[in-house]
Amino acid sequence: MLWVILAIILVGLVLVFLEIFLIPGTTLFGIVGGIALVVGVILIYINYGNRWGNIATAATVVAVFVAVIAGFKVIQSNKLAMKAEIKGRVNELEKNLYSIGDKGTAVSELRPNGKGMFNGNKIDIYSNGEYIQRESEIEIIKITNDKIFVKPIKS
Secondary structure, eight states: OOOHHHHHHHHHHHHHHHIIIISTTTTTTHHHHHHHHHHHHHHHHHHHHHHHHHHHHHHHHHHHHHHHHHHHHHTTTSSSSOOOOOOOTTOOGGGGOTTTTTTEESOOBBBBBBEEEEEEEEEEEEEOOOOBBBTOOEEEEOOOOEEEEEEEOOO
């Protein structure tokens, strides 16, 4: 019976460790692990008396404390940390593809933003606040770091 109780406490300790360091936010592992720890200690009290119950309580608290400290040390050592780096940038225009004066077509309605077709590429474009209908002929009037502004070409 003692091995079963110790196994329950060990499973509880592992589940709490998983909740804190590997699968945070689920709370299921933490709750089940906490319940397993409490049940294991209560079973020690019931089957082996107060003296062994107090020892089991102290040992469980120390084991949780040691597991948490060890987990933080592993996390801080970056052994489990992902070291990949994202080098791409969002909304970064390829400057060489577009220039002021280029003509294209509005693929969607611009209210004030939408999609346009320039040089065979569909891109996000912006008007200066005016509504531009789909399939209208448009011209690039301004290019910033991340936006292309257009105006309709009046026929």
